Amino acid sequence: MSRPRRRGRDIHGVLLLDKPQGLSSNDALQKVKRLYNANRAGHTGALDPLATGMLPICLGEATKFSQYLLDSDKRYRVIAKLGQRTDTSDADGQIVQERPVNFTQAQLDAALDTFRGDIQQVPSMYSALKYQGKKLYEYARQGIEVPREARSITVYELQFIRWEGDELELEIHCSKGTYIRTITDDLGELLGCGAHVIYLRRLQVATYPIARMVTLEQLNALLAQAQEQAIAPGELLDPLLMPMDSPVENYPEVNLLPVVAGYVKQGQPVQAAGAPASGMVRITEGEERKFIGVGDIAEDGRVAPRRLVVEHFD
Numbered sequence: 001m002s003r004p005r006r007r008g009r010d011i012h013g014v015l016l017l018d019k020p021q022g023l024s025s026n027d028a029l030q031k032v033k034r035l036y037n038a039n040r041a042g043h044t045g046a047l048d049p050l051a052t053g054m055l056p057i058c059l060g061e062a063t064k065f066s067q068y069l070l071d072s073d074k075r076y077r078v079i080a081k082l083g084q085r086t087d088t089s090d091a092d093g094q095i096v097q098e099r100p101v102n103f104t105q106a107q108l109d110a111a112l113d114t115f116r117g118d119i120q121q122v123p124s125m126y127s128a129l130k131y132q133g134k135k136l137y138e139y140a141r142q143g144i145e146v147p148r149e150a151r152s153i154t155v156y157e158l159q160f161i162r163w164e165g166d167e168l169e170l171e172i173h174c175s176k177g178t179y180i181r182t183i184t185d186d187l188g189e190l191l192g193c194g195a196h197v198i199y200l201r202r203l204q205v206a207t208y209p210i211a212r213m214v215t216l217e218q219l220n221a222l223l224a225q226a227q228e229q230a231i232a233p234g235e236l237l238d239p240l241l242m243p244m245d246s247p248v249e250n251y252p253e254v255n256l257l258p259v260v261a262g263y264v265k266q267g268q269p270v271q272a273a274g275a276p277a278s279g280m281v282r283i284t285e286g287e288e289r290k291f292i293g294v295g296d297i298a299e300d301g302r303v304a305p306r307r308l309v310v311e312h313f314d
Contacts, residue, residue: 010060011036011060012060014062014244016209017032018055019051020215024049025055026043026046029043033057035237036234043056044057044058049092052200053213054204054213056208056247061309065307073205074173076171077170079197079199080168081167081198082194083100083194084195085188088196089126089182093126100193111187115158116155116158124181126140131148153176154174158172184196252276254295255285255289258286261283264305264308265311269303270302280294280295281295292309294306
């Protein structure tokens with residue numbers, strides 16, 4: 001007779017993991033899930049194994065709101081190697097072309113300016129986007145190139161940091177769906193020398209504070225400390241979590257009386273004083289402003305629930 005599957009803890013919040021280089025986002029997610037002994041976990045937008053930096057990992061009920069972080073802006077620091085183009089547009093790929101680096105600073109400045117603002121970007125074949133139900137990188141690994149449509153993205157800020165020899169360093173603040181590898185490859189082609197990513201670090205997701213990032217080494221050290229002190233690991237690990245509603249903290253708040261909130265919890269739209277005219281809202285209950293979920297404003301002005309927190313955890 002098989003043993004019942006272990007369920008894990010009901011722990012709810014967002015960990016801002018500083019993902020190390022060489023680890024896939026899913027592997028990082030599984031490590032955090034095990035460290036927290038969480039029953040549910042999900043990340044909010046994959047980082048390439050080569051990349052480091054902020055990977056928000058949602059635990060428990062926070063997983064219901066991870067989509068809102070997928071849609072948020074991101075900030076990156078990237079170092080490109082000039083003069084070489086690779087098939088993956090990064091250092092993990094094979095060099096497919098080498099050319100001399102002979103542009104001027106003025107030409108570089110002009111090229112960088114073409115990537116600022118609203119632009120169109122054709123995704124790399126080495127991406128997780130799907131074509132006819134299959135991921136693009138699966139086609140690429142078979143040597144097959146499939147048609148990809150250009151997508152609208154926004155580069156809010158593209159800051160030149162340094163250019164030394166065959167290395168170019170930039171900082172990029174961009175909208176969701178932006179591929180830094182593709183910007184690097186396209187820039188290299190515009191400059192006539194080719195380029196690929198050799199270093200990529202995600203500095204920020206949405207408005208999460210950089211100072212709240214933690215490494216796997218720090219988490220493991222706290223786990224060891226808890227074992228030495230014979231205390232529950234959660235006593236040291238749980239304070240590192242951001243609140244479960246932090247993915248939607250920038251949405252306007254609609255605070256409801258408990259009796260009105262009861263209707264929302266049953267899936268019914270309600271009238272709410274002070275609600276905005278349209279858009280998504282963060283719904284709280286009572287004087288304690290307890291977070292109960294997110295909703296949007298219906299055509300008749302009522303607040304309609306969209307994703308709700310389970311109130312009583314096992």
